[in-house]
Amino acid sequence: MSIEVxxxxxxxxQFQALQAIDLHIQSGELxxxxxxxxxxxxxxxxxxxxxxxxxxxxxxxxxxxxxSRDVRDRNxxxxxxxxxxxxxxxxxxxxxxxxxxxxxxxxxxxxxxAAKVHELLNLVQLDWLADRYPEQLSGGQxxxxxxxxxxxxxxxxxxxxxxxxxxxxxxxxELRRWLARLHEDVHLTSVFVTHxxxxxxxxxxxxxxxxxxxxxxxxxxxxxxxxxASEFVYHFLGDxxxxxxxxxxxxxxxxxxxxxSREPQADFLAGExxxxxxxxxxxxxxLRLAGHHEPIEAEVGHDHPGLVGLGRGExxxxxxxxxxxxxxxxx
Amino acid sequence: xxxxxxxxxxxxxxxxxxxxVYLSLLVLIPLGALFLKTTELSWAQFIAIVSAPRVLAAxxxxxxxxxxxxxxxxxxxxxxxxxxxxxxFPGRKIIEAMIDLPxxxxxxxxxxxxxxxxxxxxxxxxxxTDLGFKIAYSPLGxxxxxxxxxxxxxxxxxxxxxxDIPREVExxxxxxxxxxxxxxxxxxxxxxxxxxxxGFALAFARGVGEYGSVIFIAGNMPMKxxxxxxxxxxxxxxxxxxxxxxIGVLMLTVSFILLLAINLLQRRIAHG
Numbered sequence: 004m005s006i007e008v009x010x011x012x013x014x015x016x017q018f019q020a021l022q023a024i025d026l027h028i029q030s031g032e033l034x035x036x037x038x039x040x041x042x043x044x045x046x047x048x049x050x051x052x053x054x055x056x057x058x059x060x061x062x063x064x065x066x067x068x069x070x071s072r073d074v075r076d077r078n079x080x081x082x083x084x085x086x087x088x089x090x091x092x093x094x095x096x097x098x099x100x101x102x103x104x105x106x107x108x109x110x111x112x113x114x115x116x117a118a119k120v121h122e123l124l125n126l127v128q129l130d131w132l133a134d135r136y137p138e139q140l141s142g143g144q145x146x147x148x149x150x151x152x153x154x155x156x157x158x159x160x161x162x163x164x165x166x167x168x169x170x171x172x173x174x175x176x177e178l179r180r181w182l183a184r185l186h187e188d189v190h191l192t193s194v195f196v197t198h199x200x201x202x203x204x205x206x207x208x209x210x211x212x213x214x215x216x217x218x219x220x221x222x223x224x225x226x227x228x229x230x231x232a233s234e235f236v237y238h239f240l241g242d243x244x245x246x247x248x249x250x251x252x253x254x255x256x257x258x259x260x261x262x263x264s265r266e267p268q269a270d271f272l273a274g275e276x277x278x279x280x281x282x283x284x285x286x287x288x289x290l291r292l293a294g295h296h297e298p299i300e301a302e303v304g305h306d307h308p309g310l311v312g313l314g315r316g317e318x319x320x321x322x323x324x325x326x327x328x329x330x331x332x333x334x
Numbered sequence: 335x336x337x338x339x340x341x342x343x344x345x346x347x348x349x350x351x352x353x354x355v356y357l358s359l360l361v362l363i364p365l366g367a368l369f370l371k372t373t374e375l376s377w378a379q380f381i382a383i384v385s386a387p388r389v390l391a392a393x394x395x396x397x398x399x400x401x402x403x404x405x406x407x408x409x410x411x412x413x414x415x416x417x418x419x420x421x422x423f424p425g426r427k428i429i430e431a432m433i434d435l436p437x438x439x440x441x442x443x444x445x446x447x448x449x450x451x452x453x454x455x456x457x458x459x460x461x462x463t464d465l466g467f468k469i470a471y472s473p474l475g476x477x478x479x480x481x482x483x484x485x486x487x488x489x490x491x492x493x494x495x496x497x498d499i500p501r502e503v504e505x506x507x508x509x510x511x512x513x514x515x516x517x518x519x520x521x522x523x524x525x526x527x528x529x530x531x532x533g534f535a536l537a538f539a540r541g542v543g544e545y546g547s548v549i550f551i552a553g554n555m556p557m558k559x560x561x562x563x564x565x566x567x568x569x570x571x572x573x574x575x576x577x578x579x580x581i582g583v584l585m586l587t588v589s590f591i592l593l594l595a596i597n598l599l600q601r602r603i604a605h606g
Contacts, residue, residue: 054505074508081509087502091524101510104520149506156510 004065004159004192005030006051011060013046020046022216024060028194028209033186035203036196038213039239044196045164047213051194052162053077064160077160080153080191084165086145088137094148095120095133101156123151126185143174150182154189163195167202179206200240204228212236229326244299246272246292246323256325258287258302263309264320271320274299276313286310290319365586371579383580388556389565396562397588399473400541403480407537408530410481411488418489419496436485441546448479449551471553476561479551480541487540488533495529528604535596542589 008026012019021043028034036044049055051062053074061070069077088097098120102111111119124130127147137145146166153161166182167175183206186193197203203210204224212219212227212235220232231237237255244261247253264271274290277298286307290299301321303310309319372380383389418430436444452459452469462469469475499522507517523530545563552559562585569578 052509054509074505075511075513079509081506083502083506085500085502087500087506089503089507089521089525100507100512100520104507104510104512104516152506152510 006160006192006194007063008047008051009061009063011047011050011057011062013043013050013055013057019216021050021057024218026211026218026221028192030065030192031190033183033193033195033206033208035207035210036194036213037200037203037210037239038198038219040198041215042213043216044198044213048162048164048194048196051160052079052081054081078156078158080156080158080161082146082149082153082161082163082166084168086137086142086149086169088145088149088152090137092136093133094124094129094135094137094140097137097148098123098152098155100152105156119155120151123155126154127151141174142170143178146170146178150185154191159192161191161193163193165196165198167199168197175202182206204240212239214239242300244323245297246299247295254323254325256323258300259285260323260325261299261301261303262322262324263288263301263303263307264322265309265313267320268322271322273318273320276315276317276319278315279310279313281305288313288319290321368579368582368586371576372583374576375580379576380580383577384584388560389562389581389584391557392560392562392565393584393588395473395476395560396542396585397592399476399480399561400538400544402477403484403541404534404538406477406481407484407488408534411485411533411537412492412526412530415489415492415496419493433489434486436483441483441544442550444482445479445547445550448475448482448547452478452551470551471555471559473559475551475553476548476559479547480544483544483547484537484540487537488530491529491533491536492526495526499525528600531596531600531603535593538596539589539593542585 006026006028008024011021011024013021024043024047026047036047038044046055050057053062053069053072057070061068063069064077064079089100092100095117099116102116102119105111121130121133124133127150129144129147129151132140132144132148137148140148146169150163150166163182167178170178179202182195186206195206207224209221209223210227211221212232214235220227220236222230227236228240231240234255237243242258244256244258245253246256262271267273272292274292276288277291278287278289280287280289282302284305285302286305288301288303288310290301292299299321313319375383414433418426418433449470450456452462452475454460454463454468454470456470459469467474469478503521503525504517507521512520543563545561545567548561549564552561552564554560554564562581566578566581569575569581
C-alpha cells in the first residue's frame with residue numbers, strides 16, 4: 004500500500020505547521036519523518052492517518068484519494084507516543100478491541116478473535132501477559148501491546164508517532180531494532196516520526212528531514228548523511244564543528260572527520276587539549292583554538308597513537324578532512 | 335513478636351488513633367445514642383412504628399425520589415462534566431462556578447425558589463397545569479428539589495477522572511474503527527464507572543437525608559408527599575423521641591445497606 008501526500012498545507016491559527024508538502028512512500032517501505040519539535044512531522048503523520056484535516060491538499064492511499072474519508076475508514080494502524088492503551092481492559096481485551104468493534108456482519112467469532120489475539124501477542128513476544136492490565140506493564144511492554152493492538156485490524160499502513168520517545172535509552176535501542184526486524188517480516192508500509200537522528204538512521208529505509216513545516220530532504224540514510232541538501236540537514240544528522248578560516252570562508256566537519264598529530268605538520272592547525280573523553284571504541288578530544296570561541300571536537304579510535312600519554316593543556320595538531328559538504332540551499 | 339515493623343510513612347499509630355477518636359465523637363457516639371434511645375421501645379413497639387403505613391409510604395417516597403434524583407444527576411451531571419472538561423467556550427468559568435451554588439445556598443431558599451417556579455400558579459407550574467400534570471406538591475417536585483441540591487456530586491467526582499483520560503485514547507479507539515457511540519460505550523463509560531458510582535452514591539445519600547428544600551415543594555400530604563425526615567420532625571413535635579429515633583434507625587439501616595451494596599459493586603468493577 005503506497006502513500007501519497009499531495010501539496011498538503013496546514014495552519015494552526017497564525018502558525019504555518021505544514022507548507023506545500025509532497026511526499027511519495029512506496030509500498031512496503033519503512034520511512035522516518037525526522038525533525039526538531041515543532042517542525043510539523045507529527046501533524047503530517049496525523050493528517051495521513053485522518054486524525055487531522057489539512058487546509059488544502061490530498062492524501063492518496065494506494066491510488067485512492069482518501070482525503071474526505073474518516074480515520075475509521077482509512078484502515079491505518081496508529082501507535083501513540085504514550086501508548087494510549089485502554090486502562091480498564093486487560094492486555095487481551097486491548098488487542099481484541101478493534102476486532103470486537105467491527106460491524107456485526109464482519110465481526111469474527113470470539114474463538115477466531117482469541118486465536119488472532121494470541122497470534123499477535125506471540126508476535127510481540129508478550130503472550131504471557133494476556134491477563135494483565137496496562138498499568139502492570141513496563142513502558143516497552145506497553146508499546147509492544149499498543150503495536151499488537153494496531154496490527155489486529157490488519158491495517159494497510161502503520162503510522163507511529165515517536166513510538167520510542169517515552170522509553171529509556173536502553174529499551175529504546177532494543178525496541179527500535181526489534182521494530183526493524185518486525186518490519187522485515189511483516190513488510191507493512193510504515194511511517195514513523197522521530198526527533199532522534201540515530202533512530203531514523205538505524206531503522207528507516209528512507210528519511211524525510213523536515214524543518215519549520217517544509218521538507219528539507221528525502222533520501223536513504225546514506226544519501227542524507229553523505230549529501231545533505233542544506234546546512235540544516237547537515238547539522239541535524241550529527242555533531243558538527245565549524246572552523247572559521249578567514250572572514251569569508253569557513254569549513255564544516257564532523258568530529259570523526261579529522262586527523263590528529265602530536266607533531267606540527269603541513270596544513271595542520273594547532274589547538275590546546277581541553278578535555279579527553281573515552282566513549283568506548285572512540286575517544287573524544289576537545290580542543291581550544293586561539294582566537295576561536297567555539298571549541299573543536301575530534302573523535303578518533305581509542306587506540307590512536309596521538310592519544311598515548313596525552314594530557315590536558317598539551318598542544319595537539321589537527322586537520323579537518325570533511326567528506327560531505329552541505330549543498331547551499333536555494334534560499 | 336517483639337520486632338517492630340517500620341514503615342516509610344511515619345505516624346500510623348497517631349493518625350489511626352486520631353481518626354478513631356474523631357470518628358467516634360462525631361459519628362459513632364451520636365449514632366450509638368440513636369440506637370440506644372430506640373431501645374426504650376420494646377421490639378413489638380419498634381416494629382409497630384416502622385411498619386405503620388404512613389412510615390412505609392414515606393420510606394418509599396424518600397428512597398424512591400432520592401434514587402430518581404441520583405439517576406437524573408447521573409445523566410445530567412455526566413453531560414455537564416463532559417462539556418466542562420472537553421470544550422472551551424466563553425462563560426465556561428462562570429458555569430463552572432455555578433455548579434457548586436446548590437451547596438452554598440441555604441436549602442430552604444432553594445426550596446422556596448423552586449416552589450415559586452413550579453407551584454401551579456408559578457410560571458413553569460402553570461405550563462405543567464395546562465398540560466395536565468403537577469410538579470410542585472408531587473413526587474416529581476421532590477425529585478426536582480433533590481436533583482438541584484445534589485447536582486454537584488456527580489459533576490465534581492467525574493471531572494478529574496474525565497480530565498485524566500487522554501484524548502489519544504479516544505483517537506486510538508477511532509483508529510481501530512470504533513464509532514463514536516462505541517467509543518462512549520466501550521472506552522469512556524467503563525473508565526468513568528467507578529467515579530460515577532461514587533458520585534451517584536453521594537447524591538443518593540444526600541437526597542435521602544435532605545429536609546430543608548423538600549418540605550416547601552412537597553406539600554407534605556401524609557401517605558402521598560411526606561418524606562421520612564419530615565415524619566421524624568412530626569414525631570419530635572409531639573415529644574415522641576423514641577418514635578423519632580425508631581424512624582431514624584430505619585433510615586440509617588436502609589441507607590447503610592444500600593451504600594454498602596454500591597461500594598461492593600464498585601470494588602467488583604475496579605477489580606475487573
